[in-house]
Amino acid sequence: MNLKQITKTSEFFLLTVILAIFVVFCFVNPAFFSLGNLFDIAKSMVETGILAMGCLVVLVSGGLDLSFMAVAVFAMHSVSLFFGRNYNGAPLPLLILCAIVVGTLVGLINSFFIAKLGLPSFIVTLGTSNVISGLCLAFIGSKQYNKIPASMLAFSKWNIISVENAAGGKSNLHGSVIILAAVIVLTTFLLRKTMLGRSIYCVGGNPVSAARVGLNRTKILLFVYCFMGGIAGLVGILHVSFQRMSNPYDLVGNELNVIAAVVIGGPRVGGGYGNTAGTILGVLLITMINNSLVMLRIPTFWQKAVVGMIIIIGTAAQILRYRRSQTA
Amino acid sequence: MKRKGLATLLAVSLMASAILGCVITVSADEASAVDLSDVTIVNIPKLLGVAWFDRMLPALDEWTEANGGSYYQSGPSTADAALQLQDVEDAITEGVTAIHVVPNSTETLEVAFQKAADNGIIVISHEAPGAQNVAYDVEAFQNKEYGAHFMKALAELMGEEGGYAIIVGSVQAQSHMEWADGAVEYQKENYPDMFLVADYVESGEDHDTAYNKTKELLKTYPDLKGIIGCSVIDPAGAALAIEEAGLEDTVSVIGTSIVDVAGNYLDSGAIDMISLWDTKQTEMAMCEATRILLEGGEVQTGDNLGGIGYESVVVDGKVIYGTAWVDITAENKDDDPYITE
Numbered sequence: 001m002n003l004k005q006i007t008k009t010s011e012f013f014l015l016t017v018i019l020a021i022f023v024v025f026c027f028v029n030p031a032f033f034s035l036g037n038l039f040d041i042a043k044s045m046v047e048t049g050i051l052a053m054g055c056l057v058v059l060v061s062g063g064l065d066l067s068f069m070a071v072a073v074f075a076m077h078s079v080s081l082f083f084g085r086n087y088n089g090a091p092l093p094l095l096i097l098c099a100i101v102v103g104t105l106v107g108l109i110n111s112f113f114i115a116k117l118g119l120p121s122f123i124v125t126l127g128t129s130n131v132i133s134g135l136c137l138a139f140i141g142s143k144q145y146n147k148i149p150a151s152m153l154a155f156s157k158w159n160i161i162s163v164e165n166a167a168g169g170k171s172n173l174h175g176s177v178i179i180l181a182a183v184i185v186l187t188t189f190l191l192r193k194t195m196l197g198r199s200i201y202c203v204g205g206n207p208v209s210a211a212r213v214g215l216n217r218t219k220i221l222l223f224v225y226c227f228m229g230g231i232a233g234l235v236g237i238l239h240v241s242f243q244r245m246s247n248p249y250d251l252v253g254n255e256l257n258v259i260a261a262v263v264i265g266g267p268r269v270g271g272g273y274g275n276t277a278g279t280i281l282g283v284l285l286i287t288m289i290n291n292s293l294v295m296l297r298i299p300t301f302w303q304k305a306v307v308g309m310i311i312i313i314g315t316a317a318q319i320l321r322y323r324r325s326q327t328a
Numbered sequence: 329m330k331r332k333g334l335a336t337l338l339a340v341s342l343m344a345s346a347i348l349g350c351v352i353t354v355s356a357d358e359a360s361a362v363d364l365s366d367v368t369i370v371n372i373p374k375l376l377g378v379a380w381f382d383r384m385l386p387a388l389d390e391w392t393e394a395n396g397g398s399y400y401q402s403g404p405s406t407a408d409a410a411l412q413l414q415d416v417e418d419a420i421t422e423g424v425t426a427i428h429v430v431p432n433s434t435e436t437l438e439v440a441f442q443k444a445a446d447n448g449i450i451v452i453s454h455e456a457p458g459a460q461n462v463a464y465d466v467e468a469f470q471n472k473e474y475g476a477h478f479m480k481a482l483a484e485l486m487g488e489e490g491g492y493a494i495i496v497g498s499v500q501a502q503s504h505m506e507w508a509d510g511a512v513e514y515q516k517e518n519y520p521d522m523f524l525v526a527d528y529v530e531s532g533e534d535h536d537t538a539y540n541k542t543k544e545l546l547k548t549y550p551d552l553k554g555i556i557g558c559s560v561i562d563p564a565g566a567a568l569a570i571e572e573a574g575l576e577d578t579v580s581v582i583g584t585s586i587v588d589v590a591g592n593y594l595d596s597g598a599i600d601m602i603s604l605w606d607t608k609q610t611e612m613a614m615c616e617a618t619r620i621l622l623e624g625g626e627v628q629t630g631d632n633l634g635g636i637g638y639e640s641v642v643v644d645g646k647v648i649y650g651t652a653w654v655d656i657t658a659e660n661k662d663d664d665p666y667i668t669e
Contacts, residue, residue: 040540133405144378146591169578170573243535243539245535247535291540294529
């Protein structure tokens, strides 16, 4: 792809929109351009960004998952409580592995209904979301838990860059951005370079042709929802570490923030379309807006309205441009 | 087969509880002037699962034990006004005797309160002194004074000079706004070298949001030297941001919280002081106010409503004020009634 082709992609356009917003923000408050703020945005992108990768895969397959926050909370709370009480010295990789396994197993339940029984993903995951949240509160625990494993606390303080800032404090770049990068690379590889990844596009874009060429839709969707579950489990552990406590009432309710980020990044609900570059730009846009309202000195009463307006303007610009390119 | 067995079991247990209920009725009749055994109280906090509001349940346990009647708790899983309205509506449909509620947004619930009153249901609120359609609103203290109390503590920590910010759970949370206004008013009267850096910041009672907004405050206002957090997670979220930035000694954090949430930060010095009131005592006062209303009376200034800090209440219109706040620092952490672990 040469430079001219790149400038015509929707990702490039989205990047331009983001840069334009960024420049405006910097004019309003120069502190927005500080290293500390860029580090903070990077850290704030970690949870949304990783979840968005899972969501992207689901959207590409032609489905929609509304249960991932509930799955993340379930994995987070069960693993934190179990290890916090029984084996406080558990190393982080073990905790992450356990959470991914728990998440994948819950994803398997979604898979069963969606892939095997062919029920609509929207309805199934809406249902499982409530069931999982309920079970988590009833059987795992309904209270905030502070005595999380020591390795999680240590992880929360793992900064790969730490510099003095003007206010005499420290600006830190948290190590979790490496995990975000790894998940992006993995998802990109999966979607672009593997047979499985290409099959997901095929099943999502044109199920009839996919069946004709002999793709096993059931197996592919089985993978898709398990992947989302595993991703959610991973995010659960990161969330506990960031907050230094496990609160079973966190996360659930913020699903649409992630889905909006993915949709802004390009995929159309219906499947077969989308890529990781667009998605991560969508996440960047949403994160940047959500973490700037105090910095922009926007009165508290106006903040929600401003978020909504920027999202509408950002998406409208992109969609109008897409339509023009289709008719031209 | 199995299902039939289950049904039988249910039926038997229902009958058993009905019989037990009768037994309790008899003993309760003797104890109290009015029959309180049919009383059903529903407690609707801002959100479920936080120690702060769970602490209301022991008061209901004790009160129903002593007076008869029963209670249950319902509420939203996030501090959401619309979801909470649903819980109030459900309680009205169930035909409970009394609704004890801590509103997320008083305005959203007013119509439902009126509907409850029309159905003969006693509504007693907490943290909503402006509520119009309730029988009484019970407050641990006068909100303005609580805010002034925070400002005195913060001014001492800040050396009576510099910028400060206030985090509220929601700008619709009337009590939080009154504490904040009370604090600002007291500062303007007494500490001319202090100033509020920005509009009140909203946390949505979410730890992550309080954390992120504090980070934004620190970046935007380098002269920030103090933070007051109004909702129970606000000081902890703010303290996490301050600890990560290494500013424990530069920026003072105080606010409403409990040791289970803020204890680690009291130890590390990121939080300097938290204040709280015992919701068990408040719930006890709400129950006693309910009893007085059921007996046909009304609450008057000087009445003893049972709870500690409510021995001699002040009644102003529909609002009942106690004198019940507790300050907690790293030294007296064990005085917190909410410690569970």
